[in-house]
Amino acid sequence: MPKVSLEQVLEEHKLFSLLTQEEKQSIIENSTHLLYKKGETICKQGAFANHIIVITDGLAKTYLEGSNDKNLIIDILKPVNWIGLSSVYNETTYNFSAATIIDSSICLIEKQTFIDILSQNNEFANQIIGKLCRNSKHFFNKITSLGNKQLHGRFADALLYLSNKVAKNPVIELSITRKEIGELAGISTESAIRLLSELNHDGIIKLDGKVITILKENLLVKLSQIG
Amino acid sequence: MPKVSLEQVLEEHKLFSLLTQEEKQSIIENSTHLLYKKGETICKQGAFANHIIVITDGLAKTYLEGSNDKNLIIDILKPVNWIGLSSVYNETTYNFSAATIIDSSICLIEKQTFIDILSQNNEFANQIIGKLCRNSKHFFNKITSLGNKQLHGRFADALLYLSNKVAKNPVIELSITRKEIGELAGISTESAIRLLSELNHDGIIKLDGKVITILKENLLVKLSQIG
DNA sequence: AAAAAAAAATACAATTTTTCATATTTAATG
DNA sequence: CATTAAATATGAAAAATTGTATTTTTTTTT
Numbered sequence: 405m406p407k408v409s410l411e412q413v414l415e416e417h418k419l420f421s422l423l424t425q426e427e428k429q430s431i432i433e434n435s436t437h438l439l440y441k442k443g444e445t446i447c448k449q450g451a452f453a454n455h456i457i458v459i460t461d462g463l464a465k466t467y468l469e470g471s472n473d474k475n476l477i478i479d480i481l482k483p484v485n486w487i488g489l490s491s492v493y494n495e496t497t498y499n500f501s502a503a504t505i506i507d508s509s510i511c512l513i514e515k516q517t518f519i520d521i522l523s524q525n526n527e528f529a530n531q532i533i534g535k536l537c538r539n540s541k542h543f544f545n546k547i548t549s550l551g552n553k554q555l556h557g558r559f560a561d562a563l564l565y566l567s568n569k570v571a572k573n574p575v576i577e578l579s580i581t582r583k584e585i586g587e588l589a590g591i592s593t594e595s596a597i598r599l600l601s602e603l604n605h606d607g608i609i610k611l612d613g614k615v616i617t618i619l620k621e622n623l624l625v626k627l628s629q630i631g
Numbered sequence: 632m633p634k635v636s637l638e639q640v641l642e643e644h645k646l647f648s649l650l651t652q653e654e655k656q657s658i659i660e661n662s663t664h665l666l667y668k669k670g671e672t673i674c675k676q677g678a679f680a681n682h683i684i685v686i687t688d689g690l691a692k693t694y695l696e697g698s699n700d701k702n703l704i705i706d707i708l709k710p711v712n713w714i715g716l717s718s719v720y721n722e723t724t725y726n727f728s729a730a731t732i733i734d735s736s737i738c739l740i741e742k743q744t745f746i747d748i749l750s751q752n753n754e755f756a757n758q759i760i761g762k763l764c765r766n767s768k769h770f771f772n773k774i775t776s777l778g779n780k781q782l783h784g785r786f787a788d789a790l791l792y793l794s795n796k797v798a799k800n801p802v803i804e805l806s807i808t809r810k811e812i813g814e815l816a817g818i819s820t821e822s823a824i825r826l827l828s829e830l831n832h833d834g835i836i837k838l839d840g841k842v843i844t845i846l847k848e849n850l851l852v853k854l855s856q857i858g
Numbered sequence: 859a860a861a862a863a864a865a866a867a868t869a870c871a872a873t874t875t876t877t878c879a880t881a882t883t884t885a886a887t888g
Numbered sequence: 889c890a891t892t893a894a895a896t897a898t899g900a901a902a903a904a905t906t907g908t909a910t911t912t913t914t915t916t917t918t
Contacts, residue, residue, distance in 0.1 A: 808895065821898085
C-alpha cells in the first residue's frame with residue numbers, strides 16, 4: 405500500500421490543481437496506485453504504452469536502452485512528477501524505460517482517460533504544453549552535453565543536474581550509484597569513478613560514500629562551459 | 632517578397648487547419664513574412680524569444696551552439712513547419728539557433744498571438760501537444776545516437792534521418808555540406824567525409840557531389856543498430 | 859553472521875576519434 | 889573572369905576515452 409493515498413495526491417499537488425473534481429474522480433477510477441520495490445521496471449522501452457505514469461513517492465529514473473546494453477539516463481524523478489509524459493500522446497509504444505531507484509509509489513493512469521481530460525480541459529492542456537516545453541529544454545541541454553562536450557564537461561553537467569534539478573541542494577543524497585552517474589553523463593562507469601575521486605581530491609566536491617557534496621559550484625560551471 | 636502569400640499558406644496547410652478564420656486573421660495581422668537568403672540566421676540561441684517561427688518555403692536548420700564553436704544540428708526543416716516550437720512557450724529566450732540552408736521564406740508570429748490562440752482553441756492546443764510529443768521522440772533518437780553509439784552508428788543515423796525524415800526519398804538532394812552532415816551526426820567534418828567515401832566505396836551509398844543516394848538502406852539500419 | 863554478489867577503486871593496455879597538415883576541387887565575390 | 893574563399897579529400901600523429909584486469913569495500917541475501 406502506498407504511504408499516501410492517490411486522493412490526497414490529487415487534492416494537494418499543483419500538478420492536478422487545474423483539474424475539476426469530476427476529472428480527478430475519473431483518474432481515481434481509471435488508475436492503479438502501486439508500491440514498487442527498488443530497482444523494479446516501471447515501463448519498458450518498446451512495450452505498448454497504455455498508461456500515463458506519475459511518481460507519488462520515492463525516486464525513479466527514465467532511461468534509453470542502447471542496442472549494446474549501454475543505458476543512458478534521461479531524468480531522475482522525485483515525487484510528484486509525470487514520468488515520460490512526452491512518450492504517450494500520439495505514440496503506441498514507450499520510447500524509453502523507467503525504473504525505481506528506491507522503493508516508490510507509482511500511479512498508472514489509463515491513457516485514454518488522460519487524453520479525454522486533455523481534450524476537454526484547455527487550461528490543463530496548456531499546462532501540459534508548458535511541461536513539454538520545459539522537458540524540451542532539458543533535452544537540449546542533454547544533447548549539447550553529449551554532442552559537443554567531452555568527459556569533464558559532461559560529468560560537470562551531470563553533477564550540476566543532480567544538485568540543481570533533482571536534489572535542489574549542494575548535498576546530493578540520492579543513493580544513486582557511480583554506474584548511474586556514468587549513465588547520466590554519458591560516460592563509462594570507470595570514468596565516472598575516476599572523475600569523482602579526482603574532483604574530490606581537488607576539493608571541488610566532497611565524497612562520503614554515496615553522498616556527494618558540491619563545494620565549488622562555480623568551478624563545475626566553468627568545467628561545464630569549457631566543455 | 633515570399634513566393635507564396637501567408638494567406639494562402641494559412642488556408643492550405645494542415646498545420647493551420649484547426650484555426651478559425653478569426654485566428655488566422657489574427658496571425659496575419661501579428662506576423663511578418665520575409666525572404667531570407669541562404670545562410671542567414673533566423674533566430675539566435677540566447678536572444679529574446681518574441682516570435683513563433685514557421686518556414687513557408689526553402690530549407691532551414693535548427694542547431695545548438697557549443698561554447699567551443701562546435702555546432703550540433705537538431706533538425707533540418709522543410710516547409711511548411713514550425714521551427715523550434717518547444718522553445719518559445721514558457722521560455723524567455725531561444726534555446727537554439729536557426730538558419731536557412733537555401734533561400735527561404737520565413738514567417739515570424741508574435742508570441743502572444745500564438746499563446747492567445749492556444750488558450751482559446753483546445754483542439755489546436757492538442758495538435759501542438761501531439762507535435763511536441765513527436766519532437767520528443769526525435770530528441771530521444773538524437774540522445775541515443777549521441778549517447779550510446781559511436782562513429783558508424785551515429786553517421787548511419789544521420790543519413791537515415793536525412794533520407795527518411797527530410798528528403799523522404801532514398802535520394803538525398805538537399806544541398807547540405809559535409810560539415811553539416813558532421814554536425815548532424817555529432818562527428819567531425821573529416822570523419823563525415825571519410826565515412827561518406829567509405830560507404831560510397833562499399834556500394835552502400837552513391838555520391839554525386841552534394842547528392843547522396845542510399846542504395847542499401849538495410850545495411851545502414853544494421854550499422855545504426857550495431858551502434 | 860557468513861557467504862555471495864554488487865559496487866567502488868585504480869593502473870595499464872587498447873581502441874576510437876579527432877586534430878593537424880596539405881592538396882585539390884568547387885563555389886562565391888568583386 | 890580572375891581572385892579569394894570555402895568545401896572536399898586523405899594520411900599520419902595526437903588526444904581522448906574506454907575496456908580489461910584485479911583488489912578492496914560495501915551491500916545484499918541466506
